[in-house]
Amino acid sequence: MAQPKKAASIWDVARLAGVSHQTVSRVVNGSPRVAAATRDKVLDAIAELGYRPNRLARSLAGGAVESVTVLAADTSLYGPEAALRGIEKAARSLDWSVQISVLDPADTHSDADIIARLPRAGEPTIIMAHDEPGMRAKQVLLDTQPQAMVAIGPYTAEELAASPWLVGMDDGKAAAEATKYLLDLGHETVHHLAIPTSTGTFGGGKAHRAEGWSRTLREAGREVPDPVPSGWTFAEAFKAVQPLVADPSVTAILCGNDHLALATLRAAHLAGRSVPGDLSIVGFDNTPFTAYTTPALTTVNQDFESVGRGAFELLRHRIDGSNPRPKPSWPEPELIVRETSGPPRPRS
Amino acid sequence: MAQPKKAASIWDVARLAGVSHQTVSRVVNGSPRVAAATRDKVLDAIAELGYRPNRLARSLAGGAVESVTVLAADTSLYGPEAALRGIEKAARSLDWSVQISVLDPADTHSDADIIARLPRAGEPTIIMAHDEPGMRAKQVLLDTQPQAMVAIGPYTAEELAASPWLVGMDDGKAAAEATKYLLDLGHETVHHLAIPTSTGTFGGGKAHRAEGWSRTLREAGREVPDPVPSGWTFAEAFKAVQPLVADPSVTAILCGNDHLALATLRAAHLAGRSVPGDLSIVGFDNTPFTAYTTPALTTVNQDFESVGRGAFELLRHRIDGSNPRPKPSWPEPELIVRETSGPPRPRS
DNA sequence: ATAACTCGAGTGATCGTTAACATCACTCGG
DNA sequence: CCGAGTGATGTTAACGATCACTCGAGTTAT
Numbered sequence: 001m002a003q004p005k006k007a008a009s010i011w012d013v014a015r016l017a018g019v020s021h022q023t024v025s026r027v028v029n030g031s032p033r034v035a036a037a038t039r040d041k042v043l044d045a046i047a048e049l050g051y052r053p054n055r056l057a058r059s060l061a062g063g064a065v066e067s068v069t070v071l072a073a074d075t076s077l078y079g080p081e082a083a084l085r086g087i088e089k090a091a092r093s094l095d096w097s098v099q100i101s102v103l104d105p106a107d108t109h110s111d112a113d114i115i116a117r118l119p120r121a122g123e124p125t126i127i128m129a130h131d132e133p134g135m136r137a138k139q140v141l142l143d144t145q146p147q148a149m150v151a152i153g154p155y156t157a158e159e160l161a162a163s164p165w166l167v168g169m170d171d172g173k174a175a176a177e178a179t180k181y182l183l184d185l186g187h188e189t190v191h192h193l194a195i196p197t198s199t200g201t202f203g204g205g206k207a208h209r210a211e212g213w214s215r216t217l218r219e220a221g222r223e224v225p226d227p228v229p230s231g232w233t234f235a236e237a238f239k240a241v242q243p244l245v246a247d248p249s250v251t252a253i254l255c256g257n258d259h260l261a262l263a264t265l266r267a268a269h270l271a272g273r274s275v276p277g278d279l280s281i282v283g284f285d286n287t288p289f290t291a292y293t294t295p296a297l298t299t300v301n302q303d304f305e306s307v308g309r310g311a312f313e314l315l316r317h318r319i320d321g322s323n324p325r326p327k328p329s330w331p332e333p334e335l336i337v338r339e340t341s342g343p344p345r346p347r348s
Numbered sequence: 349m350a351q352p353k354k355a356a357s358i359w360d361v362a363r364l365a366g367v368s369h370q371t372v373s374r375v376v377n378g379s380p381r382v383a384a385a386t387r388d389k390v391l392d393a394i395a396e397l398g399y400r401p402n403r404l405a406r407s408l409a410g411g412a413v414e415s416v417t418v419l420a421a422d423t424s425l426y427g428p429e430a431a432l433r434g435i436e437k438a439a440r441s442l443d444w445s446v447q448i449s450v451l452d453p454a455d456t457h458s459d460a461d462i463i464a465r466l467p468r469a470g471e472p473t474i475i476m477a478h479d480e481p482g483m484r485a486k487q488v489l490l491d492t493q494p495q496a497m498v499a500i501g502p503y504t505a506e507e508l509a510a511s512p513w514l515v516g517m518d519d520g521k522a523a524a525e526a527t528k529y530l531l532d533l534g535h536e537t538v539h540h541l542a543i544p545t546s547t548g549t550f551g552g553g554k555a556h557r558a559e560g561w562s563r564t565l566r567e568a569g570r571e572v573p574d575p576v577p578s579g580w581t582f583a584e585a586f587k588a589v590q591p592l593v594a595d596p597s598v599t600a601i602l603c604g605n606d607h608l609a610l611a612t613l614r615a616a617h618l619a620g621r622s623v624p625g626d627l628s629i630v631g632f633d634n635t636p637f638t639a640y641t642t643p644a645l646t647t648v649n650q651d652f653e654s655v656g657r658g659a660f661e662l663l664r665h666r667i668d669g670s671n672p673r674p675k676p677s678w679p680e681p682e683l684i685v686r687e688t689s690g691p692p693r694p695r696s
Numbered sequence: 697a698t699a700a701c702t703c704g705a706g707t708g709a710t711c712g713t714t715a716a717c718a719t720c721a722c723t724c725g726g
Numbered sequence: 727c728c729g730a731g732t733g734a735t736g737t738t739a740a741c742g743a744t745c746a747c748t749c750g751a752g753t754t755a756t
């Protein structure tokens with residue numbers, strides 16, 4: 001087995017180039033105060049040794065912070081995944097490195113566990129706080145290092161504007177919009193298949209999508225049916241939605257996300273109800289597959305990527321006050337009407 | 349704004365506890381040679397200051413390597429995402445931290461760019477080498493630090509057994525199995541909508557799924573139609589598959605992954621062809637949504653999570669030869685028959 | 697002609713942690 | 727009663743990089 005010979009350090013380069021280690025550092029970091037001839041010598045030595053600076057040592061030495069850690073429980077959902085992409089892009093363009101730590105939803109992490117995820121105290125952190133483990137992590141970080149953390153989640157416009165460490169989108173408004181659309185179509189009322197709230201059990205924590213939906217119904221003077229709680233998976237949603245699709249009086253269902261909507265579509269099909277003839281289904285998030293189901297899902301688009309970008313900018317501001325505080329903003333939700341929604345069948 | 353007061357270091361704890369910093373280090377690392385009374389004092393001090401060890405400094409000081417970096421281009425695909433989950437879990441259980449660096453497929457990274465992703469020379473790295481940026485990264489790492497890298501990708505059993513830094517699944521065999529299934533159903537031949545190969549353009553690099561498919565057809569003495577190249581996105585697949593669904597002589601399509609299969613299903617529906625009556629469609633990967641489409645997709649299950657776990661184990665072995673070399677293994681593909689496949693309609 | 701300034705490069709401290717070695721107080725056997 | 731062993735600590739030196747200084751030589755200003 002080949003001897004894993006130690007990697008070259010800045011001193012090795014310095015020795016080979018016949019200069020001091022500091023000069024090498026200057027070359028590497030692009031300092032202007034180094035003669036061209038010296039620079040070339042150093043560059044040659046770097047190439048010959050295959051030297052690459054050690055990021056760990058760099059940030060230890062008090063160089064500028066250059067990494068973010070993202071804490072998330074479920075990156076298989078489209079929302080978090082897209083937000084992550086936004087963070088990645090924004091960070092990458094500034095040469096920050098991005099570390100992702102996945103919180104296990106099954107596992108009950110102790111507070112110390114969560115903190116141990118961070119490579120160092122004060123590590124800049126972005127938390128995907130859309131579910132229970134995320135909310136938990138948010139609280140822990142808020143207690144230990146509030147200056148270097150930002151959370152992404154669904155909130156109302158007021159909450160977003162008020163909190164200096166929060167970024168997100170106005171889920172309530174998006175839900176209201178979708179609900180209004182269904183009512184305008186002529187549906188008597190709209191049922192709701194709800195994603196779990198941040199506290200894990202439905203009804204406990206905040207549920208902005210459900211709130212926007214119920215508020216709209218109330219304002220329109222309609223009956224507000226009990227929301228149906230579902231888990232995050234297809235299987236859970238499929239099971240939870242059964243009573244809804246079996247009930248012929250239900251003509252419209254607003255689903256908490258597109259996964260639930262797909263499961264609802266499937267359940268409706270198996271129950272022999274035609275969509276959108278007998279039943280209108282509206283999803284949430286505009287997950288890529290929604291445009292290609294049959295029938296294609298009507299859904300609400302959310303620009304998660306820009307939310308991720310926003311989170312990174314806010315974090316930079318909070319770490320280093322000199323960066324301008326990006327003004328709180330949230331992308332406008334946009335209803336995308338496809339084929340699973342339509343007017344209810346006239347009563348016979 | 350609250351002064352971001354510096355985090356407590358091992359020295360601060362030592363001072364407060366009235367011991368040397370080394371004793372604190374011993375307590376933190378669970379060394380046995382510390383008196384119980386001293387340990388308690390130190391523990392108290394740690395609690396009071398909210399001290400947490402700095403991972404960066406720890407590994408700088410030559411402590412055991414404890415992090416992996418995963419290089420991947422597209423984590424939105426189910427395969428890489430699941431493999432990543434496998435790596436995460438395996439790493440987490442050993443208290444390693446996982447860093448994920450997303451390679452931008454659009455961006456053309458220079459070799460130096462790729463290397464700069466790693467926090468230090470010799471950083472243990474796992475590469476998702478299923479697409480062009482991944483293959484590129486694999487080559488770069490193989491040149492610079494072959495001892496500390498492992499690649500995940502689709503390969504034949506022979507390739508996997510031969511290469512000491514490769515982990516993956518036998519895509520060719522899986523494709524062969526699916527193709528054989530369709531032939532046994534009575535289809536004259538099977539068409540193939542192919543994912544991009546590792547070199548980006550179809551036909552250039554290796555395409556194990558396509559190879560397994562064509563080999564099976566040849567062995568059965570059937571005509572081998574030209575495979576139809578597609579991109580990774582739904583939109584590209586939808587466009588690419590048009591000629592296939594428009595051709596009534598096509599009765600079976602094996603798709604390179606489930607995304608392509610969903611797009612094909614949609615295209616077939618819009619072209620007025622019934623599935624599986626007129627056309628059988630088989631996907632690849634058993635992405636979660638496939639069980640909930642209408643009709644539900646027949647597909648080939650691959651245990652990506654165990655591949656990810658295997659990659660991590662192999663990496664550990666390669667870094668530290670004392671760990672037993674996990675014997676090369678790859679999960680058996682499993683055909684999952686749902687509703688998009690059936691015998692061809694008898695000729696009229 | 698001499699003080700003042702500029703430019704290029706070197707020296708030493710520092711970051712937080714662990715490894716290796718040194719020290720010191722006991723206990724135990726002869 | 728003394729040397730060896732042992733268990734609990736302290737001391738010093740890395741690790742790889744940056745930063746704040748310092749210093750000498752050449753240029754410019756007075």
